[in-house]
Amino acid sequence: MENRKPWWILVGGRQRLGRFLAERWAPERNLVLTSSRPWEGEADWLGAMSRTTEVRTLCWNAEDPCLVTRMAADMAALAEEGISFGNALVASSTFPMASLGSWTPESLEATWRMNLSFPFLVAQALAPRMTEGGCLQFLLDTAIHRPWLKRLPYSAAKSGLASLVPGLAQVLAPRVRVVGHAIGVVMADEGSDPAFLASRSLLKRLGVPEDLDRAIRYAADSPYLTGEIMTLDGGRRWV
Numbered sequence: 001m002e003n004r005k006p007w008w009i010l011v012g013g014r015q016r017l018g019r020f021l022a023e024r025w026a027p028e029r030n031l032v033l034t035s036s037r038p039w040e041g042e043a044d045w046l047g048a049m050s051r052t053t054e055v056r057t058l059c060w061n062a063e064d065p066c067l068v069t070r071m072a073a074d075m076a077a078l079a080e081e082g083i084s085f086g087n088a089l090v091a092s093s094t095f096p097m098a099s100l101g102s103w104t105p106e107s108l109e110a111t112w113r114m115n116l117s118f119p120f121l122v123a124q125a126l127a128p129r130m131t132e133g134g135c136l137q138f139l140l141d142t143a144i145h146r147p148w149l150k151r152l153p154y155s156a157a158k159s160g161l162a163s164l165v166p167g168l169a170q171v172l173a174p175r176v177r178v179v180g181h182a183i184g185v186v187m188a189d190e191g192s193d194p195a196f197l198a199s200r201s202l203l204k205r206l207g208v209p210e211d212l213d214r215a216i217r218y219a220a221d222s223p224y225l226t227g228e229i230m231t232l233d234g235g236r237r238w239v
């Protein structure tokens with residue numbers, strides 16, 4: 001039988017939240033996944049996924065000087081196959097920690113490039129390949145409300161991205177919708193203290209990736225929603 005599933009793209013779909021979401025979405029959607037590195041060593045889970053779904057993998061690295069040309073070529077190749085996207089999620093990021101006084105122009109540049117320039121360039125590349133009414137979604141951080149003090153450049157980059165959400169929504173309307181998710185901890189980093197993080201929220205718990213999945217599906221399925229940032233942080237911003 002012909003596969004008529006919609007295509008979704010997940011930028012940063014190889015590990016952690018990206019992989020979790022890819023595996024959740026695969027039964028109902030065809031997927032394009034990107035990583036900053038060649039996809040060697042991932043055959044097991046990609047193979048399992050491609051038994052039920054069509055999967056394409058791309059290599060998009062924020063540090064690649066040819067990134068814009070590469071993304072354009074990949075989009076053109078997908079267009080040749082007739083692939084366009086009903087939903088796109090930009091999940092890639094880095095989360096560098098350093099105290100004030102130790103940042104250098106290079107480390108700042110790298111933080112802006114990964115967390116702000118890269119998502120913007122991705123949006124530029126994806127917008128023409130979104131279907132009518134499709135949704136372009138960004139993963140932000142509850143740090144847009146209360147910055148992580150040891151991660152100020154990351155927090156500032158996410159705030160910059162937050163201001164792009166209504167801006168892109170206006171530029172791309174009415175064809176494409178744009179939504180951001182300001183999330184609290186839904187998958188803790190190694191070495192973090194989950195009990196402490198949970199105590200810093202109204203609901204006294206961490207989030208789980210399923211919470212995020214639900215919010216992304218809600219945005220994808222809400223044709224009257226655009227230009228909004230949804231905060232999903234168990235009330236961390238109010239503590």
Ligand SMILES: NC(=O)c1ccc[n+]([C@@H]2O[C@H](COP(=O)([O-])OP(=O)(O)OC[C@H]3O[C@@H](n4cnc5c(N)ncnc54)[C@H](OP(=O)(O)O)[C@@H]3O)[C@@H](O)[C@H]2O)c1
Pocket residue numbers: 012013014015016017018034035036037060061062063090091092093094095114139140141142183184185186187188189
């Ligand atoms: N985890 C949480 O609880 C949490 C909380 C708040 C916000 N967020 C946001 O949610 C998103 C996903 O978070 P996460 O914790 O799953 O992931 P993450 O570890 O912060 O990074 C996501 C992906 O970024 C990609 N990446 C790293 N360097 C790159 C580069 N040079 N070029 C292109 N891509 C690069 C990596 O994929 P590859 O190695 O495959 O390239 C990585 O899987 C992020 O935007 C994060 O800020 C997460």
